[in-house]
Amino acid sequence: MNDHRSSKRGENIFKGLKIGELTTKYPLVQGGMAVGISLDNLAGAVAKAGGIGVIGTAGIGLFENMKNYKEASKIALKKFIRSAKEKANGGVVGVNIMVALTNYSDMVKTAIDEGIDIIFSGAGLPLSLPSYLTEKTKTKLVPIVSSVKAAQVIIKRWVSKYNYIPDAIVLEGPKAGGHLGFKNKEEIFSEKNSLENLVPQLKEFLISIEKKYGKKIPLIAGGGLFSKDDVKKILDLGADGVQMATRFIATEECDAHENFKKAIINAKSDDITIIKSPVGMPGRAIKNNFIVAVENGEKKPFECRYHCIKTCDFKTTPYCIAKALYNAAIGDLENGFVFTGASVEKITKIEKVENIIKELFE
Structure with a gap:
């Protein structure tokens, strides 16, 4: 060593x-x-x-x-x-x-x-x-x-x-x-x-x-x-x-935004989930109302203005991940979610x- x-x-x-x-x-x-x-x-x-x-x-x-x-x-x-x-x-x-x-x-x-x-x-x-x-x-x-x-x-x-x-x-x-x-x-x-x-x-x-x-x-x-x-x-x-x-x-x-930071501070290990992202890759995130709604089959109406990710099937995906992550970053966690690593509970x-x-x- x-x-x-x-x-x-x-x-x-x-x-x-x-x-x-x-x-x-x-x-x-x-x-x-x-x-x-x-x-x-x-x-x-x-x-x-x-x-x-x-x-x-x-x-x-x-x-x-x-x-x-x-x-x-x-x-x-x-x-x-x-x-x-x-x-x-x-x-x-x-x-x-x-x-x-x-x-x-x-x-x-x-x-x-x-x-x-x-x-x-x-x-x-x-x-x-x-x-x-x-x-x-x-x-x-x-x-x-x-x-x-x-x-x-x-x-x-x-x-x-x-x-x-x-x-x-x-x-x-x-x-x-x-x-x-x-x-x-x-x-x-x-x-x-x-x-x-x-x-x-x-x-x-x-x-x-x-x-x-x-x-x-x-x-x-x-x-x-x-x-x-x-x-x-x-x-x-x-x-x-x-x-x-x-x-x-x-x-x-x-x-x-402070709301994003608070979500990290308040998160427990039970709050972490692996989502199926619109970009075709799994992702580790903090489960919230937005993610639950998507998992329950609710579509989040949006127009794809950015075409930002090659692998995103914007015609069939239930939400725009760029917009969801942007919303979270500026503090609107009702319309977005927080990505996190596995050790978030220690923060x-x-x-x-x-x-x-x-x-x-x-």
């Missing part, structure tokens, strides 16, 4: 993350929570405190008062990246861009043009992501996967087609919040898909890639992590860093980002 501890009290007891020439004080990535949960305030605060702050890009155009959703998305992303960088005070800022977005290319190009440090990309295999890079691009590319096989497929394609090796990889386990990279509940609750099982396997594969091509690929793992003990356990299994998202919702700096109060990070790593 790796010994990450330092003998000096009050110092960082873990190594920071090194992704190319980017370095952080702590081995932490704040998971990108889309549709208004992690925007410039949260991402900037995490980056300033020594982690990697991440802006969630899905639904970002809803925060601009424009009819043209795709144009609004580009304008909003530029604004939030610039603001997050300013607040980060030199810290590392990334974006999370779902492969399933219909405006995926727009989001990737915009982020690169704005000089974003890292693009994290999942919800599908980001097989063409390196094609957006230019010789002057410094942006790092980090796929998000839920299996060793997905990592193998991505690396094989990137090497053969673009001669590019990922700058890091995020392994998102089945206890994460929001959309999960699994087909059904059986896969989500299967022991073979647990982080404890997959981290050592993926690490072994990444070491073989490093030996073959001479480039280290840091492994970042997350999903349901809450405490310092959780962090140490994952790092001792071979991960170079951890990804945490839900823990940072109940913070002063989180961009979500009992609003904290400062800086204090959470110190608690986890010092």
Whole structure:
């Protein structure tokens, strides 16, 4: 096992993350929570405190008062990246861009043009992501996967087609919040898909890639992590860093409405449910009246103005997930719902980002 501890009290007891020439004080990535949960305030605060702050890009155009959703998305992303960088005070800022977005290319190009440090990309295999890079691009590319096989497929394609090796990889386990990279509940609750099982396997594969091509690929793992003990356990299994998202919702700096944060604080383990999302993936959420109504067959009338997700069958789905998540983010939980990780019950109060990070790593 790796010994990450330092003998000096009050110092960082873990190594920071090194992704190319980017370095952080702590081995932490704040998971990108889309549709208004992690925007410039949260991402900037995490980056300033020594982690990697991440802006969630899905639904970002809803925060601009424009009819043209795709144009609004580009304008909003530029604004939030610039603001997050300013607040980060030199810290590392990334974006999370779902492969399933219909405006995926727009989001990737915009982020690169704005000089974003890292693009994290999942919800599908980001097989063409390196094609957006230019010789002057410094942006790092980090796929998000839920299996060793997905990592193998991505690396094989990137090497053969673009001669590019990922700058890091995020392994998102089945206890994460929001959309999960699994087909059904059986896969989500299967022991073979647990982080404890997959981290050592993926690490072994990444070491073989490093030996073959001479480039280290840091492994970042997350999903349901809450405490310092959780962090140490994952790092001792071979991960170079951890990804945490839900823990940072109940913070002063989180961009979500107070009602959203209260839902996280008040949630118990019995309140968590796995929903069948309109985008065709299962998702972990807090059960509320909205979700119950959908499960009971009620249709939530809507018009699909955004066509934001490639895999969403907007003609048959009972509700617009972008609008539902947007409603929740701005505090209207009667017409929306809250995604959450599996450890939400342990979150009992609003904290400062800086204090959470110190608690986890010092």
